[in-house]
Amino acid sequence: MTKAEKTALIENLTAEFKASNAIAVCDYKGLTVKQLEVLRANAREQNVKVHVIKNTLALIALKNFGVEGLELKENNIFVWGEDQISLAKTICKFSDSVGGKLVVKSGYFEGEIVDAKHIEAVSKLPSKEELIGMLLSVWTAPARYFVTGLDNLRKQKEA
Template identity: 55%
Template structure:
């Protein structure tokens, strides 16, 4: 890779890191190509990007994007996307099925998080699930009222 290609690659990474809400760094040593492709395939529907990047290039791009505090050592695969919960869910699910895949650290919501925090974030309900819970809570009184009215109607018809 020439110097200009590296500069262009760093600029692209910087823009993507700035636009993303969640970034997770994982160790992929011991995984074969088929397993990494499986991770990429599961992440595509959620617009989550998975890429093995040289540590020096990634650190420059993260510094340019304002992401500091992540220590990059050994072999790293970077997973990032717009929805931090979706990113954590994909990574945590993949880590459960592949013991060689180790979550190192991440950057979510403007702070550096460790592997335990990434696991905790992956267990949180998504935005759509929270909206569904809220709507069901709002609909409960109306639903109960209509059930009561229907029971009253049935009782009146039965007695008549």
């Protein structure tokens, strides 16, 4: 890689990191190429990006973005996106499907450096669609109970 290519990659990464709300750093030792392709496909469905990046280039891009304190050692795969819940769910679900070969090391969620436990906890939260469904269920409950009550009253009067 030439210096110009590295500079362009760093600028691109910095811009993408700035546009995202969540960044996760994972260890991918032991994963096959097919498994990584499955991870990328799952991530694409959730509008999450997955790339293997050299640690030095990633550190420079993160530093340009204003993130300091992430330790990058050994092999790392970077996962980032706008929605931290979908990112965490994608990573944890995939990790479970491959027997824990994908290990979450750390991350950067909404301006804070977080550990693997935090990312796992976020993955257990309901998604935006699930929350909307719960809210709609709560909103429609009074009307549903009223209609059920009227129906029961009608059946009682007919009997």
